[in-house]
Amino acid sequence: MGETLIQTDRVAPSADALLTVSGLNGWYGESHVLHGVEFDVKQGEVVTLLGRNGAGKTSTLCAIMGLLGKRTGSVKLLGTETIALQPRHIARLGIGFCPEERGIFSSLNVEENLMLPPRIAEGGLTVERIYQLFPNLLERRRSQGTKLSGGEQQMLAIGRILRTGAKLLLLDEPTEGLAPVIVQQIGATIRELKQEGFTIVLVEQNLRFAASVADRHCVVEQGRVIDMIPNTELDNNIDKLHGYLGV
């Protein structure tokens, strides 16, 4: 490690970090997919993980949740080291996870899906507030979860982790495969959640969407964070970013 790590000073953990990931290695069975991921997320920030397909973005989120087969290094949440904990204990420290495949349960209706994740802390959104954010869900609350459209399923997957009192949300490609108007709605929701004080880590491939919601962008390549670009400096770095993303 180190030879390709640029700007280590920028990714050094800071004092008020809510989440600090350092030296994180991860394996899916035999294959070594994360090679020393380093980044941190401050209270109230929206940080994206950008990168090409297969760069290790989703694996990074899964590793933070403890869902990879094996992981080493350090993942600190509010100062608590979680590397040796089970996923259910990690979740209870205050993380809400929205997986890439959305994970809507087909044997549960919309409301049951929404009510499924248990409350883990005070201060989650009320069900009324969630229905206010996503009115479609209220209309279809008796439908089978997987009968919803892709956009509605995504809203459900995000909505159900807002109830729990989790302060850190991990969202894996919430815009993937959705119509532009739905992407806009999800973008507006993420900005609103930031207003409400949620801290969000967002995996994205859509740079325009990422730029519209995030404070900082971490570029992931070959299982590492190779660069970090504040959203305010995005314009100056746009060519470099396009290079990273291969667009």
Added chain:
Amino acid sequence: MGQLLLGLINGSFYAVLSLGLAVIFGLLNIINFSHGAQYMMGAFVAWMLLNYLGIGYWPALVLAPLIVGATGIVLEKVALSRLYKLDHLYGLLLTFGIALIIQGLFRNYYGISGLPYQIPEALSGGQNLGFMFLPNYRAWIVVASVVVCFSTWFMIEKTRLGAYLRAATENPALVGAFGINVPRMITLTYGFGVALAAFAGVLAAPIYAVNPNMGADLIIVVFAVVVIGGMGSIMGAIVTGYGLGLIEGLTRVFYPEGSAVVIFVIMAIVLLIKPEGLFGRAA
């Protein structure tokens, strides 16, 4: 008419037992071959409570499932929980072996002749309905099994706890990532499924002789019921349980020689036409 009632009673046992199997298979993905032995243990524990401790039928109806369910919890913790990452076949082999051990132990201590268990006083006698005589105890079996089946269905399909269970059946990793203790849920589910078997065993104790082989004889039919209903389907297990009991009873009226095989014939037909079972979801 009497044969129909007999069919309904058999159906009550099929329903409660296949329900337990379906609950266990749904979450654990294990085909619980010791189910018959656990049913037998339910009857034996009721007999032991009465003969060693003087505890009667009604308390035994609650205590025996709790005791046998607790042995199921231990079994899950100690052995079954190590098999979830392996093929179904290992769970099947383990539970089959356990069943043989349990039956062997009971045979060793109690023989195979069968021990008597009295029908509780409140339920002895019967009603003359005019067209037939209805023994009270048999009516009670039907009522008790319907109540237990309906409560279980309600708990799984309509409550929050049931929603956890259904979700964990689909995607245990994600349910764990929400902060729910899935391994404990699996342990309790197995204990509950086993307790259902033991409950059926207590119900059976006064009408069938309490003997070590009582479960082995019954469980083969119950597996056929589960296959017909569809593995893992709660409603399927209940409806096919009663339905096949009735069909068996009817066969006994019209073609007595066929009553022993009719369920297996139906199983073969269902497997040919709808391999996932009548209520099963295609895998």
